[in-house]
Amino acid sequence: MEFVDRRSLVRLLTAMGLGICGIGQRHAIGMEERKPVSRRVIVIGAGLAGLAAARELQNQGIEVVVLEGRERIGGRLWTSNKWPDIPLDMGASWIHGLEGNPLTDLAKQAHAKLIETSYESNRIYDVTGKELSEAKETQLDRLRDQFQSAIEAAQEADEDTSLREVAERLQKKLGANEQVRQMLSFLVSSMLEQEYAGSATKLSAQWFDSAEEFDGEDGLFADGYEQIVKYLAKNLTIKTGQIVRRVVWDQAPIRISTATEEFTADQVVVTLPLGVLKAGGVKFSPSLPKPIVTAIAKLEMGVLNKCYLRFPKVFWPTDVDWLECITTKHGEWVEWVSFVRAANVPVLLGFNAADRGREIEDWTDEQIVASAMTTLRHLFGADIPEPIDYQLTRWASDPFSFGAYSYNPVGADPKFRRQLAKPVADKLYFAGEATDHEYFGTAHGAYLSGLRAAEQISDL
Numbered sequence: 340m341e342f343v344d345r346r347s348l349v350r351l352l353t354a355m356g357l358g359i360c361g362i363g364q365r366h367a368i369g370m371e372e373r374k375p376v377s378r379r380v381i382v383i384g385a386g387l388a389g390l391a392a393a394r395e396l397q398n399q400g401i402e403v404v405v406l407e408g409r410e411r412i413g414g415r416l417w418t419s420n421k422w423p424d425i426p427l428d429m430g431a432s433w434i435h436g437l438e439g440n441p442l443t444d445l446a447k448q449a450h451a452k453l454i455e456t457s458y459e460s461n462r463i464y465d466v467t468g469k470e471l472s473e474a475k476e477t478q479l480d481r482l483r484d485q486f487q488s489a490i491e492a493a494q495e496a497d498e499d500t501s502l503r504e505v506a507e508r509l510q511k512k513l514g515a516n517e518q519v520r521q522m523l524s525f526l527v528s529s530m531l532e533q534e535y536a537g538s539a540t541k542l543s544a545q546w547f548d549s550a551e552e553f554d555g556e557d558g559l560f561a562d563g564y565e566q567i568v569k570y571l572a573k574n575l576t577i578k579t580g581q582i583v584r585r586v587v588w589d590q591a592p593i594r595i596s597t598a599t600e601e602f603t604a605d606q607v608v609v610t611l612p613l614g615v616l617k618a619g620g621v622k623f624s625p626s627l628p629k630p631i632v633t634a635i636a637k638l639e640m641g642v643l644n645k646c647y648l649r650f651p652k653v654f655w656p657t658d659v660d661w662l663e664c665i666t667t668k669h670g671e672w673v674e675w676v677s678f679v680r681a682a683n684v685p686v687l688l689g690f691n692a693a694d695r696g697r698e699i700e701d702w703t704d705e706q707i708v709a710s711a712m713t714t715l716r717h718l719f720g721a722d723i724p725e726p727i728d729y730q731l732t733r734w735a736s737d738p739f740s741f742g743a744y745s746y747n748p749v750g751a752d753p754k755f756r757r758q759l760a761k762p763v764a765d766k767l768y769f770a771g772e773a774t775d776h777e778y779f780g781t782a783h784g785a786y787l788s789g790l791r792a793a794e795q796i797s798d799l
């Protein structure tokens with residue numbers, strides 16, 4: 340008998356029991372001819388999920404209005420054009436895994452230019468600010484393998500545990516000295532927290548990586564992710580500045596109240612980010628069913644913040660995309676992306692994730708930039724130039740997302756996302772990255788969840 344591990348088994352049972360449709364099927368939506376149906380659907384949120392759902396429904400002849408709280412569309416796809424020569428993404432930047440990814444096709448349709456970047460194209464610096472020696476690189480690789488094995492063992496255990504606990508157990512087992520401790524802290528930050536946006540103290544060892552991935556390199560939009568947003572939004576009715584406050588859904592039609600107006604609909608697609616649902620600022624009347632309320636409570640919203648620094652000239656290595664550093668303080672400016680290879684501009688992008696990402700949101704812009712510069716001076720010398728400008732984000736405090744993207748903490752497994760994706764009384768359809776158990780936390784997950792909600796409505 341073939342060995343099937345615990346997680347594969349759960350995935351298998353899920354796929355059998357719930358009749359999950361594959362991507363091929365999802366893409367068939369809208370391709371067959373459907374009779375126009377006289378129905379009105381309100382989509383809450385003009386992010387990727389909302390736009391995808393609205394476009395599919397409109398293609399099927401259903402009347403759709405999108406209500407968006409912000410004065411702009413795109414949600415967590417947000418391209419800044421502050422620097423005219425280089426559009427920069429403040430939310431998602433990459434199509435993760437270009438092969439078979441529905442966003443790769445969409446980018447082609449939108450005539451968007453993609454630049455491939457690779458995590459392999461990187462340089463790592465140690466705590467002294469020097470490039471990692473070959474011996475230390477070998478040591479780091481060995482530690483990475485040991486950590487990976489420790490995580491795999493934790494995934495087979497009966498009880499779930501946090502990734503921090505897995506790291507601490509390994510540290511103890513190795514009798515780790517200060518250098519190994521710093522390397523492990525680097526791995527926790529760069530491999531886990533920067534990727535999944537959750538704190539290692541909360542990330543579930545068993546389920547943090549339960550999402551599927553597409554193969555291939557990552558693709559960066561030369562002119563920003565907004566090209567996808569504009570392409571999808573074409574010909575849709577979108578009302579911006581409409582902050583939804585209340586949805587009364589136990590009657591026909593459903594009533595949706597915003598801060599200034601009231602709308603009615605036969606069905607509502609709710610693409611509010613998990614952070615907004617958790618904050619409870621949008622009231623549902625009657626209250627949402629228990630499985631949905633539980634899912635919202637159990638899943639968590641992570642934080643990833645970006646800080647772009649523009650310099651008068653390049654002073655860092657130009658042959659790699661990623662610069663990484665092992666730091667004494669956990670998570671402090673561990674990952675940087677250089678825009679020299681990709682766009683030939685003297686711009687560096689520094690990240691802060693999870694607890695550290697949350698912590699810096701209370702700082703002033705000047706404090707954040709000064710802290711970034713301390714790290715860069717440590718790596719590249721005291722005489723590097725000051726940045727001529729910066730752009731940064733504070734996703735955790737953003738009232739329209741309250742975080743960057745969702746993750747699985749200890750106590751949450753994929754069933755909660757499937758609960759979120761189930762229609763409520765043929766009236767409410769939740770979509771958005773957090774509702775996609777296969778690809779949560781990503782732009783393609785958001786897109787596919789929008790198509791799924793549209794299919795659920797058109798199947799009525």
Ligand SMILES: Cc1cc2nc3c(=O)[nH]c(=O)nc-3n(C[C@H](O)[C@H](O)[C@H](O)COP(=O)(O)OP(=O)(O)OC[C@H]3O[C@@H](n4cnc5c(N)ncnc54)[C@H](O)[C@@H]3O)c2cc1C
Binds near residue numbers: 430431583621645771
């Ligand atoms: C910093 C950062 C980096 C990322 N990097 C990547 C990446 O490189 N690759 C990748 O694949 N993914 C990445 N992601 C994740 C990706 O951006 C998201 O998963 C995706 O954009 C979510 O889309 P969505 O439609 O589910 O939600 P959103 O885009 O958040 O859309 C929800 C919409 O609802 C609106 N809304 C909120 N409250 C209300 C209200 N009360 N009334 C009306 N409207 C409301 C919001 O304004 C928003 O427009 C990143 C995210 C962040 C923040």
